[in-house]
Amino acid sequence: MANVPTGPAQILARFGDQSVACSQYALSKLGVDRSHCFLKIDEYIILCVPFQLGFKRSLFLASLSKQELTFFQRYVNGIVGLSISFFPPNRQEPIKLYVRCNLATIGQMKGRENVGLFVVDFKNTPDDYVTLLGNYLDSQERLRVLYDDYxxxxxxxxxxxxxxxxxxxxxxxxxxxxxxxxxxxxxxxxxxxxxxxxxxxxxxxxxxxxxxxxxxxxxxxxxxxxxxxxxxxxxxxxxxxxxxxxxxxxxxxxxxxxxxxxxxxxxxxx
Structure with missing residues (x-):
């Protein structure tokens, strides 16, 4: 199988419509630093965890009461900042990213009391982020081939x-x-x-x-x-x-x- 494209444009052409479901396995492979993942909404900082990562839209979970979820509804369709760090295997320094986003929706996670689901659309997608997701999705394609072979x-x-x-x-x-x-x-x-x-x-x-x-x-x-x-x-x-x-x-x-x-x-x- 061909290696993953090295350029962000090529990666987006190949994987741009796909997303990564953030299982424990995926978070580990991507090297997500859970202590450095938060949304900045106005003057508020909300610690969160990736639930689904995409090239244009991503979903995050945060521990919030129903009252807090109601409060943050006023910021829907506004500009928010996403700060997220990755520490992929075999890398000595973390990749620290700050992404300007549009807050598309906020809701309660189904079946999870006091857990909010934030949906954000990226206004810009950093090249390092594109490469990280592209490498991961390419590795999953190779594993699916092995799934059939083995x-x-x-x-x-x-x-x-x-x-x-x-x-x-x-x-x-x-x-x-x-x-x-x-x-x-x-x-x-x-x-x-x-x-x-x-x-x-x-x-x-x-x-x-x-x-x-x-x-x-x-x-x-x-x-x-x-x-x-x-x-x-x-x-x-x-x-x-x-x-x-x-x-x-x-x-x-x-x-x-x-x-x-x-x-x-x-x-x-x-």
Whole structure:
């Protein structure tokens, strides 16, 4: 795949209509300094956290009461300042930006009491910011290619593999109608997870939506899944195979694993 364009104009031509959902993973990869992200509205300084970052429009969350949200409504459609710092990996100095914005809307975050959602439109987009987002979006495109490639081969989770891959031997499954249950990961790829549940395991019909938590040294991975099949094994053990949605953290883990096994074929018994 071609490298990300180096010029801001090229990046905008390629990614300009895309945005970044600010998960913990994305914030870490972008190097967002959460202690230095705030909106300046008139003489007020509001500490906030990115919720979605785009090249022209971005969304931020801030802890505000209903009364404060009502008060700041008077500044909608006015000019505000965004101050935000990034400390990307492999960089010695932070990137500190100040962006003039138009305050498009303010509202309460759905389902989150005392959390305000600020929508701002950039009047200018700094080149460093364009490059940061462009690099991140390019990396996600490359990970999606690996998601497809590595989805074809399962990895059997033996103790040797767990040690090599940095898996903490702990995982859970959650359904909308029940709490988290511990599971044993039998094998996995970027696209498929096969797990076992003892005695009290549940036979889930195909199509059931589930959510997994997988604990690795590098990441605590949350992955959405859809059950493909369930089989009752002897002694009441339930074997479940689920299709996994794209998880960049899991793709990174699997990519590291295959790289290490290629570099040192004797590291694990296949």
């Amino acid at each position: 989805g074809k081969t399962g990895i059997r989770m033996t103790p040797e593999v767990a040690k090599l891959i940095g898996y903490n031997m702990y995982a859970t499954i959650t359904e909308p109608s029940s709490g988290a249950k511990r599971i044993q990961v039998y094998s996995f790829s970027t696209k498929v997870l096969e797990h076992l549940e003892a005695g009290s395991g549940t036979e889930r019909p195909p199509g059931t939506s589930v959510a997994y938590q997988l604990f690795f040294r590098k990441y605590r991975i949350s992955a959405a899944g859809t059950v493909e099949s369930t089989t009752m094994l002897p002694k009441g053990i339930v074997r479940t195979v689920s299709k996994l949605a794209f998880s960049p953290e899991l793709v990174e883990i699997v990519d590291d694993y295959w790289y290490n096994t290629r570099s040192n074929p004797g590291a694990v018994s296949m």
